[in-house]
Amino acid sequence: MKTTAKRSCIIIVLIVAVVAGLTVLGVRFAVNGEEWATLRANEHLNEGGSFIAAGNVTDRNGEILAYTEGEERRYNDSERIRRSTLHILGDTEGYISSGVQTAYKTRLAGYSPVTGLHSLKKYGKGNDVSLTIDSQVCALAYDCLNGKNGVVAAYNYETGEILCSVSSPNYDIENKPSSEEIDKNEDGKYDGIYLNRLVDGLYTPGSVFKIITTASAVENVPNLDSWTYTCTGEEIVDGVKVTCPSVHGEMDFEEAFANSCNGAFAVMSKELGKEKLSLTAKEFRFGESFAFGNSETDASIFDVSAANDADLAWASVGQYTTLVNPYHMLTMLGAVANNGEAVFPYAVSTITSPAGRVVQETKPRSEVYITPEVANKVEAMMRNNVETNYGDYNFEGLSMCGKTGTAEVADGSKPHSWFAGFSQNPQCPIAIVVVVENGGWGASTALPIASEVMEAVYKTLS
Template identity: 40%
Template sequence: MNKLAKRAWFALALAGMLLLGMGVIVVRYFIDSPDWVTFQNSPHVYTDGVMNSGKIVDRGGTVVLDATNGKSYADSASLRRSMLHLLGDREGNITPFLLQEYGSELVGFDRINGTYSTGKREGQMMLTVSADVQRTALAALDGRKGTVGVYNYKTGEILCAVSSPTYDPDDVPDVEGSPETYEGVYVNRFLHATYTPGSVFKLVTAAAALDEIPDIGSRTFTCEGSAVIGGETIQCNGVHGTLNFEEALAHSCNVVFGEIAAELGPKTLMRYAEQVGVTRRYSFDGTTTAAGSFDVSNAAESELAWAGIGQYTDQINPCQYMTYMGAIANGGSAAEPYLVKEVTYGDSVKYKASTSSTGRLLDSTTADRLADMMHNAVVNVYGEWNFAGLYAGGKSGTAENGGGKAANAVFAGFLQDSDYPLAFIVVVEEGGGGASVCTPILSQVLSACVVAMDAD
């Protein structure tokens, strides 16, 4: 081969490699570019590590974050505090997962034109939460640690997701200097914490009993204030005397539910905990919920009894358990929860939420029976006036912390109303008695939800 031909071949090979390389870049660009462009500190999108374009608004259009000229939070300090765990902080202690998930849509990035911001075209992310409901819930918690969650179990829209303690991202306190006040302040307790459920877990044991114990509805039980199960004394919260299954749930009788748990056995209880979603994680809008746990595989009989009434090593995640309440209210399955309604850029819709189902968590007759029993508890024990005057079902829990600490107050339930199909959960850490502490909070929050939904 002469010299000229050699050079031609070499040039051709070079050209081929160039083309191949370009091909790889183009393909990678189409796949990865939305991540590159919103990568933290990318100069087009972030200024000093924060976004400089786009707005985040609540379900009613109230601005909760305006990133147009550097990140600025809402005008109201109480709103900033109540939204902190959803929007993140400036220091990077609380991840701004919504911005990370939808950052490229929010700045109007597209693969052909890149990032542009011209004229009045502006990105907007609309959340499902209500600013007023968030503020109401945080005010109702009144400085106590815990969480309040409410969602629409037909659509999946989360109206309330408040986590306390919190702080104002525009007036950052000395968190390290007050470790007790700010214990776990960077954790979104609604999405990423787990708690001992206490008696709200009886709704899992009750579901198993309705399915697995054929005569459960016609049985009568006796509670003398305590019972010996597996050689250990299970203490009740009262002396309930003779009662049926529905009354046992309404009065949250530990003796009855301890006996039922022992009768059901570890395998059945574990199967139901898994089936209703206690051990499940939900992923949406750039975050994944913490999974609860229920493991009685090595439990003694007395421990099994305690596990069936929500103690032992039981753990639930508030967002997941709220979803289970939705499934009970909705005939056995519910919408999976989410936080972002839509993301628009100018006139174009970049993202729109769609409803996805949990799938069947309970048989429909079991769900309906359980819902009736929970409504009965509201009528006879918790007080209907606490639920915005709507048809409600609920279950309280007083979860023992041990170590000399007061118990956590827990309350979970639902509204069965075609205009307000809401499921909810409240946890007040070291709050004491579940119903008395949580129902006044719920009363305010549910009323605020009704107002917010009427305005939709």
């Protein structure tokens, strides 16, 4: 009897051990399976460090941006397209972390948490990824940047599809500069070259921030329609001079916005105060980051907690410590364009298995930032900016709304040039953001780029 009991005991211990072992293995597989399957050592996926089994990446028109030929990862024939789509597409080494080839690496390789690499073994290739971008428009935006650093991005504010996203500096993925050359970074031409500035960029916004201050004025100033200000070219706040580029004279608030009058906004900022302006910035999601594919955007900053009146005046015109992420800017434009509801931009449309089955499809996501009343009033004023100041001839047929920015930067170099706007034309529900680093005046550098890119987008959509 004693021996039998002892044996039973041993068997139970063994069973427990086996079950425990299997559980641990199961858990570890669930947690690490994806990583194990795509380890560089796994020769199904990697040959000499390249991503041999990955599927095709195409743009919205089916133009192939990346594919696998034999044992090599290859890219579009056009250098302009290769450069302009570099950051959305990403590299195979993982330096451009938000790029599709890194963020969706396992998907491209055909890995599934259920069947592992079964599909890859069966078909010899992974999944195809279809993007929302139009590579021809991206190439045009790349031309427009003309070697300057910055970002050009346009998206459909009703569906969330990004049609254009170009980040500069970039490089030709088929002729990548050596790592020594990149590390050396002569003349700063490789500054932050692996960063997609749409996702990872944070810029002083300058006057494009007046869109938010205007929204706050609409929300909080009951007699805004009868509000007036007389600009003498400067406004003294707390002994600090807030200057305007010219003497704007007497204006109502709408005209002050169209003239981008710093003096008027300085006075308005004092009327609003820190709390109200901060609250509006919070409604517009300052301080929040957004999911972009499998990555996260940098959070915009609006912090006036330690600001005096003069600091607040500068903050209300997009200076002081305020920083804006271009992806976030697109969402704010989307909210104004779309009755207060921001649809979030995305670049990956569908992922399709080699058997032709759609295994992942992006559905639009949105959040309400502001009320329809506030959105529509701000929209009308942004429309007035183009009608009375920037010129409808720059955006023919688009019924464009917009705001330029000329953002002073700390080190005394040329200001960043901004344009942020959107079309009211129902055939072209597109919002655009252009930032040219050290590009000078918003109206003379960023606006013409927005004009050309919007025209191209309008053509492709109509």
